[in-house]
Amino acid sequence: MNVWIVAVGEPLPIEQSNERLLRAGIFSKMLAARGHQVTWWTSTFLHMKKRHLFDSDRVVEVEPGVRMRLLHGLAYDSNVSLRRLIDHWIIGRKFAGQAASEPRPDLILCSFPTIELSLEAVKYGRRESVPVVLDVRDLWPDIFVALAPRGLRSLVRLVLAPYFSMTRRAFEGASTVVAINEGFVDWGVKRAGRMRTSRDRAFPMGYPDVEPSEGAITIAGKFWNDLGVAGDGVFKAIFVGNIGRQFEFEPIVEVARRMACEPVQFIICGTGNFSETLLRLSKELPNILLPGWVGSDEIWTLMRMSQVGLAPYHAEESFTHSLPNKALEYFSAGLPMISSLPGALQTLLETAQCGVTYANRDADALEAALRRLLFDPDLRQRLGDNARALFKSQFSAAHVYSEMIDHLETLLAAKSAPT
Structure with missing residues (x-):
């Protein structure tokens, strides 16, 4: 498979030699080890450290089978801020503009959130007939309503109406919903406005069990x-x-x-x-x-x-x-x-x-x-x-993400099978 992983906010394997990788980082390495080609779309902005790794868009060959396309957006100091919202919009638009220059993938695995990237990945997938799997990590924008004072929640929901609309459109256009737990799968399927099927599965976060030298x-x-x-x-x-x-x-x-x-x-x-x-x-x-x-x-x-x-x-x-x-x-x-x-x-x-x-x-x-x-x-x-x-x-990451790769391979095989 030629797989695109679309995920921002995680530690990157090009930051330092012993960076602690999370879901997308571990998964991309395991896909490559299975013989698949991976392009990981992400941001130059290091969310955890609040600084840019590069000052412009970059393409980096990480290792055989894994390359990164890093998109340069806007830096922000606070996780809840207008600058972060603008950054997400910029990264979404850049992905939409640059995806057309890449060889067409067989499948896209996109982390949700961000809302903007998820919607743009789905738009690309629908246009190019590429299955898009949304991987739910957090319940945006619902969580922002829940965090607001009770008396202001209706107003916050009204202000966030465009994000609720984008979320609905993203899940309606996705081929499959996976998530880090069963409740998040159900949440995503509900946003898609359909019944849950065997394609929609939960895969918990996995952690590597590798001893350093x-x-x-x-x-x-x-x-x-x-x-x-x-x-x-x-x-x-x-x-x-x-x-x-x-x-x-x-x-x-x-x-x-x-x-x-x-x-x-x-x-x-x-x-x-x-x-x-x-x-x-x-x-x-x-x-x-x-x-x-x-x-x-x-x-x-x-x-x-x-x-x-x-x-x-x-x-x-x-x-x-x-x-x-x-x-x-x-x-x-x-x-x-x-x-x-x-x-x-x-x-x-x-x-x-x-x-x-x-x-x-x-x-x-x-x-x-x-x-x-x-x-x-x-x-x-x-x-x-x-x-x-x-x-x-x-x-164990080896167990969790091996099952997840099996699932994606099965989804793609089912799509490719003659009818």
Whole structure:
């Protein structure tokens, strides 16, 4: 197959040698390993780091079978901003203009959102008779209505009416809906105005289970040692991800303050809009370490030096219905998880017995969960073993995305079969 992947906002394999790849990055490599040709359409703007990788459109050959078409748009500092909306419009228009210069693909897999790119991919697919699979990652624009104050939701929905219209048109024109969970598949099919079929399937986020080289682990270990990460005998609670509005870091800071004289260290990795505020809140706390953005080798090593992974999510609808990639990352290392997210993740932590959920904004409950794992190593070991077993059986990227490639190959074979 000649496959186009259309996805923005993910880490790119050309940023640095050990960049932590997510769904599109991992999937493109696995497609190429199967012998397929991949063109990944994305943006030059690094959403997580809030900066451009290039100052103009680029075409980059990543590896045999994988090339990237990077479209230059508008930089933005805030995830909720007019500049971001303008950027999405620019990238959508650029895709529409440049797609015609590329060899026609056999299939397009497009992440939703963004709304604009999804609609343009569907328009191209309809015009060129190319099947388009929309992969639902988030419930745009519904989520923006849900986040608005109750009394303003009707007004917000009215303002966003063009985006609701574009979303409906995108799903109506898509050949198939896949998503990171069953609820998101149903949501997409409902927007398409049709019944769900066997073509519409859920594939959870997958996480790679690849151990770095011995040399890379040694270098990463020295990196953490030089930064002051404590060795054995100190309970290390870690967070890896975007330091943004979707997380509640204040309870972590409060608990760190309470436990400042105890053998507990909090390592919070990442960058984002809340980074400066978090730095200010924690500047007098020696048991909080903020190393900034780190690579995949450092993440792999840190998780295996630590005792628990933190997931301090706000209880937003787009999170409560899904399993965040952060959970799979922690599970891959056999790390018990302490989460503030109700819904699907809480149910999984309870049924698989691999973590603890505390109430949003409740520092007392977070402290109690931490102390429970701190003083009960047998419980910690049991939860960690369960987490690792769950990952291997359900969330390994090799397993999840192999099934997803099989599904796409089946869809294309069915389209090509004589009638």
